[in-house]
Amino acid sequence: MQVSVFDQAGKDTGRKIELSDEVFGIEPNDHAIYLDVKQYLANQRQGTHKSKERSEMSGSTRKLHKQKGTGGSRKGDINNPLYKGGGRVFGPRPRDYSFKLNKKVKALARKSALATKAAAASITVLADFSLAQQN
Numbered sequence: 114m115q116v117s118v119f120d121q122a123g124k125d126t127g128r129k130i131e132l133s134d135e136v137f138g139i140e141p142n143d144h145a146i147y148l149d150v151k152q153y154l155a156n157q158r159q160g161t162h163k164s165k166e167r168s169e170m171s172g173s174t175r176k177l178h179k180q181k182g183t184g185g186s187r188k189g190d191i192n193n194p195l196y197k198g199g200g201r202v203f204g205p206r207p208r209d210y211s212f213k214l215n216k217k218v219k220a221l222a223r224k225s226a227l228a229t230k231a232a233a234a235s236i237t238v239l240a241d242f243s244l245a246q247q248n
Contacts, residue, residue: 114138114231118238126240132231141225141232148214149222158210167192167200 114137118128132138170192177188188195194202230236 116231116236116238118240120240121242128240130238132236136224137228137231137236139224139228141229142221143225145218145222146225146229149219149226152212152214152219155210155212160208160210162205163207164201164204166202166204167194170198170200172198 114132114134115129116132118126118130120126167190172191174190174192176190178185180187191199193199227236
């Protein structure tokens with residue numbers, strides 16, 4: 114696959130560059146790209162969310178009333194999740210969201226992304242890329 118070389122002004126220099134078919138000519142694998150993006154986003158997550166459960170709430174642990182004979186349900190203590198101000202039943206816990214992705218799958222994802230861009234003619238090659246120094 115050949116692409117044109119442009120200068121910094123965006124004008125075609127007339128030169129062509131051959132892109133490697135090992136990278137830019139493969140059949141794109143969308144699932145590999147999905148897994149790579151999913152891993153990147155998962156690694157960005159902080160995972161420090163937390164809510165208090167009934168054992169962590171402030172409040173007495175005494176039994177509210179006896180287990181049997183009251184006609185009411187078994188209640189336990191005031192930190193019971195059924196009560197206002199009680200603990201959360203299955204609240205969020207701190208955890209690590211990152212996961213491992215095999216090196217070959219990650220390499221395939223990068224190649225697939227480049228191949229997709231090349232097929233859509235979205236790759237631009239610049240002849241010289243230099244920025245003027247500012248003081």
